[in-house]
Ligand SMILES: Nc1ncnc2c1ncn2[C@@H]1O[C@H](COP(=O)(O)OP(=O)(O)O)[C@@H](O)[C@H]1O
């Protein structure tokens with residue numbers, strides 16, 4: 636099965652992104668056909684670790700399969716000598732600590748960041764509700780009013796930034812990882828949803844989560860397997876973590892209805 640992920644090599648440095656915790660970098664990269672593309676790279680050298688990069692990668696591949704628009708993921712090779720072209724000392728240190736393969740996404744170009752406090756309306760309300768349900772599933776507490784991680788363009792809402800997704804699988808939790816389709820788990824562990832960027836705008840509103848539910852229920856083993864295949868051999872020391880994420884997603888398919896009911900319950 637062909638991996639759905641392109642490998643590119645960093646060749647130039649444009650800037651550090653103004654928003655975000657990880658100091659993502661806009662880089663010029665050569666793709667396999669020798670074209671130059673702009674990539675927002677989230678390097679391992681600062682707070683990111685390989686598990687977070689795997690969470691980003693699997694989430695970016697999974698999102699479109701359940702109807703969530705995101706940015707196109709790529710694997711960015713940072714050559715060992717790449718830091719020498721960067722003048723800023725702290726950036727060059729991050730780059731030095733990140734040589735090898737890192738997670739990135741193709742530059743989206745023009746977009747607006749979601750204006751916090753705005754209530755989604757029209758078709759955007761269904762899109763926002765799907766993003767909310769998606770974050771319930773991946774247990775992503777990082778799409779908050781203080782840090783929306785939502786972009787908008789021509790009426791379309793999209794997402795980025797999933798390094799905090801699935802972190803519950805990385806921590807030893809007594810009684811096992813919480814699952815949003817298990818009533819006992821719903822009581823605890825999902826308080827973060829009240830901070831979600833769309834919580835107040837969707838609360839008490841009418842929206843359609845059926846397409847999300849149907850797509851999740853219909854996710855195939857082939858799709859799930861393709862996420863695992865896309866994790867590069869270079870990250871194999873975290874192979875177990877990739878498997879844990881995919882197994883969790885596999886289990887969620889038969890729980891899609893209960894998951895969506897929970898999301899609706901939180902927003903009722
Ligand atoms: N594919 C992309 N194209 C353009 N800008 C992007 C892209 N991905 C991220 N960004 C911008 O870079 C910022 C940092 O990326 P993000 O993934 O949110 O990293 P962090 O973990 O540092 O918050 C985002 O807030 C957004 O403005």
Ligand SMILES: [Mg+2]
Nearest residue numbers: 655656784796
């Ligand atoms: Mg961010």
